[in-house]
Amino acid sequence: MWIGVVSLFPEMFDALTQQGVIGRAVEKQRIALEFWNPRDYATDRHRSVDDRPYGGGPGMLMKVDTLRAAIFAARERAQKATGLVPTVIYLSPQGRKLDQQGVQALASAGPLVVVAGRYEGIDERVVESDIDEEWSIGDYVLSGGELPAMVLIDAAARLIPGVLGHQDSAVEDSFNDGLLDCPHYTRPEVIDGRQVPDVLLSGNHAAIKRWRLKQSLGRTWQRRPDLLEGRPLDAEQRKLLNEFIEEHAL
Numbered sequence: 001m002w003i004g005v006v007s008l009f010p011e012m013f014d015a016l017t018q019q020g021v022i023g024r025a026v027e028k029q030r031i032a033l034e035f036w037n038p039r040d041y042a043t044d045r046h047r048s049v050d051d052r053p054y055g056g057g058p059g060m061l062m063k064v065d066t067l068r069a070a071i072f073a074a075r076e077r078a079q080k081a082t083g084l085v086p087t088v089i090y091l092s093p094q095g096r097k098l099d100q101q102g103v104q105a106l107a108s109a110g111p112l113v114v115v116a117g118r119y120e121g122i123d124e125r126v127v128e129s130d131i132d133e134e135w136s137i138g139d140y141v142l143s144g145g146e147l148p149a150m151v152l153i154d155a156a157a158r159l160i161p162g163v164l165g166h167q168d169s170a171v172e173d174s175f176n177d178g179l180l181d182c183p184h185y186t187r188p189e190v191i192d193g194r195q196v197p198d199v200l201l202s203g204n205h206a207a208i209k210r211w212r213l214k215q216s217l218g219r220t221w222q223r224r225p226d227l228l229e230g231r232p233l234d235a236e237q238r239k240l241l242n243e244f245i246e247e248h249a250l
């Protein structure tokens with residue numbers, strides 16, 4: 001997967017590339033991550049990258065000419081590197097809320113150019129002319145688009161074949177997709193008098209699989225019933241959930 005990042009703070013993305021799953025994927029060239037900094041296109045003495053808003057008001061906007069130069073350079077590189085026209089994504093509080101379905105779509109959309117804003121954002125005409133999709137990661141105010149861009153890249157990269165070493169966990173994800181995870185346990189067997197559920201010590205893998213699915217269904221019902229609305233249950237899952245509800249009926 002080829003991803004170009006337009007950001008004033010490319011060094012922030014070291015958090016993504018220096019370690020972990022994504023770091024290894026970049027190293028193994030499963031993912032190509034390249035950066036363009038609008039400041040590198042500044043021509044004035046102060047190398048300014050922000051500009052004042054028409055109509056006045058607090059805050060600044062990203063300077064149009066340096067931002068567009070960086071977007072064009074990233075887009076051109078994407079085409080040279082992949083032979084495909086990239087989808088240009090702008091992270092913004094006004095964007096579509098990112099969820100796993102959106103991540104799946106982005107992961108299979110070919111090369112991406114991801115634009116991370118700073119200040120109060122970017123000129124609306126740049127959104128209209130150069131941006132294909134606007135995405136937000138949630139309804140809370142952050143200081144810029146870099147953390148949202150890293151969230152998007154991390155989530156999308158995990159779906160690229162070969163990025164996740166232990167394939168089964170990716171399969172698990174798909175198996176549980178749309179449900180909350182079940183409780184997990186590891187050594188010691190007792191913590192402050194609290195024991196590990198017997199089924200997990202039984203070695204009965206069918207019973208363990210059943211217990212985990214039941215817990216996922218039950219927890220989703222308890223904590224995020226909205227997730228169940230968009231997800232049909234088969235007969236077995238319906239049965240397990242009903243058992244859970246009966247066991248937890250107050």
Ligand SMILES: O=C(NCc1ccc(CNCc2ncc[nH]2)cc1)c1csc2nc[nH]c(=O)c12
Nearest residue numbers: 091092120136137138140141142143144145148
């Ligand atoms: O660039 C981002 N944030 C920086 C930022 C925060 C606030 C404002 C505008 N503030 C004035 C205002 N707001 C409402 C009315 N008037 C502009 C830019 C960002 C990208 S994706 C994302 N997803 C979740 N949260 C985020 O903040 C982000």
